[in-house]
Every structure is written in C-alpha cells, then in structure tokens.
Amino acid sequence: MTAHLNRARRSFEMDEAVAILEKTPATLDTLLRGLPQGWIAANEGADTWSPFDVVGHLIHGERTDWVPRAKIILDHGEARAFDKFDRFAQFAASEGRSLASLLDEFATLRQENLREIAAMRLTDADLDRRGRHPELGVVTLRQLLATWVAHDLDHVVQISRVLARQYSDEVGPWRAYLRVISGQQG
Amino acid sequence: MTAHLNRARRSFEMDEAVAILEKTPATLDTLLRGLPQGWIAANEGADTWSPFDVVGHLIHGERTDWVPRAKIILDHGEARAFDKFDRFAQFAASEGRSLASLLDEFATLRQENLREIAAMRLTDADLDRRGRHPELGVVTLRQLLATWVAHDLDHVVQISRVLARQYSDEVGPWRAYLRVISGQQG
Numbered sequence: 001m002t003a004h005l006n007r008a009r010r011s012f013e014m015d016e017a018v019a020i021l022e023k024t025p026a027t028l029d030t031l032l033r034g035l036p037q038g039w040i041a042a043n044e045g046a047d048t049w050s051p052f053d054v055v056g057h058l059i060h061g062e063r064t065d066w067v068p069r070a071k072i073i074l075d076h077g078e079a080r081a082f083d084k085f086d087r088f089a090q091f092a093a094s095e096g097r098s099l100a101s102l103l104d105e106f107a108t109l110r111q112e113n114l115r116e117i118a119a120m121r122l123t124d125a126d127l128d129r130r131g132r133h134p135e136l137g138v139v140t141l142r143q144l145l146a147t148w149v150a151h152d153l154d155h156v157v158q159i160s161r162v163l164a165r166q167y168s169d170e171v172g173p174w175r176a177y178l179r180v181i182s183g184q185q186g
Numbered sequence: 187m188t189a190h191l192n193r194a195r196r197s198f199e200m201d202e203a204v205a206i207l208e209k210t211p212a213t214l215d216t217l218l219r220g221l222p223q224g225w226i227a228a229n230e231g232a233d234t235w236s237p238f239d240v241v242g243h244l245i246h247g248e249r250t251d252w253v254p255r256a257k258i259i260l261d262h263g264e265a266r267a268f269d270k271f272d273r274f275a276q277f278a279a280s281e282g283r284s285l286a287s288l289l290d291e292f293a294t295l296r297q298e299n300l301r302e303i304a305a306m307r308l309t310d311a312d313l314d315r316r317g318r319h320p321e322l323g324v325v326t327l328r329q330l331l332a333t334w335v336a337h338d339l340d341h342v343v344q345i346s347r348v349l350a351r352q353y354s355d356e357v358g359p360w361r362a363y364l365r366v367i368s369g370q371q372g
Contacts, residue, residue, distance in 0.1 A: 153350035
C-alpha cells in the first residue's frame with residue numbers, strides 16, 4: 001500500500017467481488033441465528049423492515065435479480081429490459097417460515113448463483129456489456145455485479161442498524177455518542 | 187407476538203444483551219477475515235476509520251471501557267468518574283499487527299469479559315446502580331451494558347458502510363437506489 005492510494009474507492013475486480021458475495025450468508029447467519037424472536041422481528045417503525053424481512057428480500061434477489069439479469073445482459077444486451085424487481089415479494093414468500101430456514105435457503109441460493117457466475121467465465125469485455133434497467137436505463141454487467149456486492153453490504157448495514165436502535169432508550173445519555181442512534185452520519 | 191408490540195424498541199434483558207455481545211467477534215470475523223488488504227484498509231476519506239481501525243478500537247474497548255467501567259460503578263458508584271476512553275488508542279496499538287491477530291484478540295477478550303460479567307451475577311438492583319461518566323454525567327449500569335451492545339452494532343454498521351462505499355463509482359446509476367451510497371437514511 002502506498003500513501004497515494006485512494007482508500008475510499010476501489011475499482012471492480014471480479015475475484016474481490018466474489019470474495020465478498022461468498023461471505024454474506026455466513027455473516028448474516030452469525031449475526032442473526034439464535035437471536036430471540038423479538039429481535040428477529042424488530043424494525044424501525046411502521047413500513048420499515050425487520051431482519052427477518054431483509055433475509056427474505058435477499059432470497060428474492062437471488063431468485064429474480066442478480067443472475068437472471070446477468071443472463072439477460074449476455075443474451076439480449078439492451079434489446080430486452082430487465083424484469084422489474086418486486087421489493088415486497090418477501091412478505092408473502094416468507095410467511096410462516098423460520099429465520100433458520102430462510103438463512104439456509106439464502107446460503108444455498110447464493111452458492112448456486114456464484115457457481116453460475118463462475119461458469120460464465122466473464123471477461124473484461126463481458127463486464128462492459130450493456131443491458132437496460134426498466135427505470136435507470138443503460139447499465140453494464142460490471143455495474144450490476146458491483147451493485148450486488150454493495151446491496152449485500154447495504155442490508156448488513158440496515159440489519160445492524162435496526163438491531164442497534166432497539167436500545168435507543170436503554171442507552172440513556174450515551175445516545176449522543178452513538179451515531180446509529182443519534183442519526184448522524186459518521 | 188401481538189400486533190400491539192412495539193417492534194422498534196426493546197427493553198434491556200441481560201440474557202438478550204449477552205446473546206448479541208457473544209456474536210459480535212464471530213460476525214466481524216466472518217465479514218472480514220480473508221478479505222483483500224485493500225478492503226481491510228479502506229476508509230471513507232481523510233480522518234475516517236478502516237475496518238482494521240475499527241477492530242482495534244473494539245479491542246481497546248474490551249480492555250478499558252465496558253467491564254472496567256462496570257467495576258467502577260459496582261465499587262465506587264458515582265463517587266469516582268470513569269476514566270476517559272481514548273478513541274485513538276488503536277492507531278498505535280494496532281500498528282504492524284495483522285487483521286487476523288486483531289480478530290483473534292477481540293474474540294478472546296470478549297469471551298473473558300462476558301465471563302467476568304456472568305460471574306458478577308448482576309441483579310436488577312445492580313443494573314440500577316449509578317456511576318459517573320466524565321462528560322455525560324450520571325449513568326446506570328444498565329445503560330452502560332445496553333451501550334456496549336449498541337456500540338458493537340454501530341461499528342458493524344460502520345464497517346459494512348465503509349466496504350459498500352468502495353463501490354460508490356462502480357455501481358453506476360444504481361447509486362440512486364443504494365441508501366448506503368446515496369447517504370439517505372432508510
């Protein structure tokens with residue numbers, strides 16, 4: 001590492017992206033499995049998601065978003081827009097399920113999807129290929145895969161934040177120091 | 187669970203707090219161990235912390251903050267203010283260390299500290315006991331322990347956010363949808 005390195009931005013490297021994507025199911029498993037039900041179902045108020053909801057959302061992404069969209073790019077380019085992603089599918093799909101079964105399913109689907117991605121043997125030229133998002137317009141395969149990574153981490157942020165905020169009252173005066181509770185970006 | 191339950195606030199329960207505190211070293215281990223050095227050292231720009239810095243900070247907390255302060259409350263009450271916590275101690279203490287050794291040390295210290303807390307056999311009356319924070323004033327042991335939990339999760343939020351933001355450019359148009367990158371609270 002040199003002092004000139006920008007430590008706040010990284011360029012996309014396939015092997016690095018895969019290294020992070022491989023970890024997410026285990027990270028969420030470690031963070032959540034075995035927590036009391038009240039924490040699993042906790043949220044941030046009306047119309048916000050619980051950890052349970054988020055895991056269901058990640059499962060739906062494995063089924064309908066990342067790899068299916070990668071295939072649309074490779075097969076159709078910009079000619080065929082992606083199917084819209086249903087941000088609320090998990091509310092029906094997860095009903096009656098246990099968190100443990102959702103965590104298991106997420107891990108299995110992620111592993112299968114990364115196997116599919118590996119089998120594509122994507123080149124740099126492939127990563128530059130363009131597709132069409134129904135709302136955002138033209139995007140590249142590289143951007144799709146980078147978003148898969150950032151989206152995972154965004155939801156690890158969300159789940160940790162939802163859990164932390166359950167103690168917004170209990171921390172008392174310390175709330176001023178806890179950015180996750182005070183709401184300050186840190 | 188009933189519809190009347192407030193899912194955005196929980197009251198402090200010792201066993202629940204311990205369940206979360208026990209998980210944090212393994213969560214960070216799963217999230218970080220084996221990531222490329224560039225991600226371990228990544229930050230959000232000048233004077234912000236990398237995942238490596240945060241793990242060092244958590245180690246310093248195990249050594250000087252949570253359990254030492256709990257002991258001060260039990261031994262001295264409000265008569266003796268806590269020692270100030272050094273938010274920058276990790277920059278010297280972690281120098282030349284590997285992330286793997288920091289993760290191992292954090293796990294060991296956390297386990298020892300939870301063993302000490304268990305040995306205290308804290309009652310509800312103990313949790314109401316008051317101490318004095320050098321800046322925040324009077325606090326209770328319950329608030330200290332709740333803050334330990336929320337502080338862990340706050341730093342899981344931070345580390346995940348730092349990692350996600352490395353792809354702020356690479357996600358392209360999707361940045362509008364990723365709250366961790368757009369900066370919107372979600």
